[in-house]
Amino acid sequence: MSLFSEILLWLFVLDLGVAFGAGLYETRIVLPLWFEPTADGYRVDGAAMLRTDVGRRFWGPAATLPLTLLTLANLALACLAPPLRHDWWLAAALLALAERLSTFAFFIPMALRLQRAPASAATARRAAWWVRLNYGRIFLTLLAWLAALYTLSLPD
Helix, strand or coil, X not given: CCHHHHHHHXXXXXXXXXXXXXXXXXXXXXXXXXXXXXXXXXEECHHHHHHHCHHHHHHHHHHHCHHHHHHHHHXXXXXXXXXXXXXXXXXXXXXXXXXXXXXXXXXXXXXXXXXXXXXXXXXXXXXXXXXXXXXXXXXXXXXXXXHHHHHHHCCC
């Protein structure tokens, strides 16, 4: 494997680790500031979402652009990888791609809508779906990270 491929795999592993840890932190610390449990879902505090602005302050520079680019680069490199690394590297890249696609297709747009949505039962249900599905997104990141870490442990 070339030095370039090795470096991109290491960067992929590092950024996946950051994204996983930050996702756990956000779930435990930030999301309770945004969503208060109610009988029919969650009350959304749009002002808190705007105030913390984690999308631009953290996720953009840490994951949105870099992790997306690293995912695409590693997807291409995994397809060309030596046989021992091919399957695990491809699995890591595909899991990360699924997480990235769900982030752009659902999580970012829904978070922006929830920030501005009036308090209603429908908003409470949408927020509940967002919170529940976010656990799945974090799990995808964990699986991608573990598969990428395992890929590093394999010989060329």
